[in-house]
Amino acid sequence: MTNTFAVDHPAEVIDIYLNVCADENRFVAQSIAAFDTIGLNGSVLDCAVGTGFGTIRLLELGYSLVCSDGSAEMLDRFRHNCIEAGLSNDAICARWEDLGRMFPEVFDMVMCRGNSLAYADTWDSDTALEFDPGRVITHVAGMAGALRPGGALLVDLPSARPDTSPSILEHQGFCPAGRPVTVIEEISTDHETRIRHWDVAMTVGHRNYRFARSSYLLDLNTLRDALDACGFTSVRSLPGSSVRDHYQTVVAIKQRSQPTRRIAAGR
Numbered sequence: 001m002t003n004t005f006a007v008d009h010p011a012e013v014i015d016i017y018l019n020v021c022a023d024e025n026r027f028v029a030q031s032i033a034a035f036d037t038i039g040l041n042g043s044v045l046d047c048a049v050g051t052g053f054g055t056i057r058l059l060e061l062g063y064s065l066v067c068s069d070g071s072a073e074m075l076d077r078f079r080h081n082c083i084e085a086g087l088s089n090d091a092i093c094a095r096w097e098d099l100g101r102m103f104p105e106v107f108d109m110v111m112c113r114g115n116s117l118a119y120a121d122t123w124d125s126d127t128a129l130e131f132d133p134g135r136v137i138t139h140v141a142g143m144a145g146a147l148r149p150g151g152a153l154l155v156d157l158p159s160a161r162p163d164t165s166p167s168i169l170e171h172q173g174f175c176p177a178g179r180p181v182t183v184i185e186e187i188s189t190d191h192e193t194r195i196r197h198w199d200v201a202m203t204v205g206h207r208n209y210r211f212a213r214s215s216y217l218l219d220l221n222t223l224r225d226a227l228d229a230c231g232f233t234s235v236r237s238l239p240g241s242s243v244r245d246h247y248q249t250v251v252a253i254k255q256r257s258q259p260t261r262r263i264a265a266g267r
């Protein structure tokens with residue numbers, strides 16, 4: 001008999017999910033291509049490091065990365081994964097809106113990958129707030145504040161407008177310990193409220209797990225408006241495949257001359 005475990009927080013099983021559903025080689029290749037595009041000189045901040053998917057590989061390759069995330073649960077897992085990889089990286093628990101105050105104009109690049117911006121403030125509690133483009137601006141403004149003028153933001157988001165009907169994806173693979181894994185994920189989108197719902201059922205060996213998270217229907221136009229409001233120029237999509245087939249990856253450069261507009265902290 002198999003039991004189903006409702007997972008309290010995705011951090012408990014997200015590494016197994018990512019191992020089967022996302023492409024770490026693409027994450028690494030695209031990140032390095034973005035570093036090369038801007039001629040990286042200084043440090044990079046990964047402000048949505050999660051459990052370290054892809055980023056731990058970049059650390060192993062010797063890139064200088066400061067890692068942060070707003071979720072203590074994800075960072076616990078990140079620290080564990082760093083130890084397993086023989087690395088010591090002291091990640092910081094930080095929310096995006098605070099980054100400019102914590103690291104004023106420090107970094108050459110800020111990365112916000114893994115479709116994280118769409119999960120703004122919903123990841124720990126699965127409570128989606130009303131979709132608000134103003135809140136996207138607040139988050140992007142925090143990231144912009146941590147970038148030196150001329151620095152770049154690297155961010156990915158869904159590439160296509162999803163159907164109203166739920167889309168169901170099935171994946172098969174293995175977990176790092178070698179047990180067979182099946183993942184069935186269902187994504188449904190309410191275009192009126194702009195809330196997406198993601199339901200994941202995963203079988204690892206003989207165990208079944210379920211978790212769900214809500215996110216926002218973030219599109220390129222909304223992101224472009226936020227980047228524009230925060231003083232970014234030359235927003236462009238990176239060529240090549242992103243971490244998931246249905247993601248696109250964007251690089252935006254922070255203007256040299258004009259300081260980031262101060263955005264009211266109201267959320």
Ligand SMILES: C[S@@+](CC[C@H](N)C(=O)[O-])C[C@H]1O[C@@H](n2cnc3c(N)ncnc32)[C@H](O)[C@@H]1O
Nearest residue numbers: 048050069070071095096113114116120121123
């Ligand atoms: C979809 S997960 C992606 C994590 C990781 N980049 C990956 O690819 O697995 C989104 C991440 O964004 C973080 N996050 C969401 N809202 C945040 C906020 N306001 N400030 C900082 N981190 C936030 C979550 O804690 C979570 O780790």
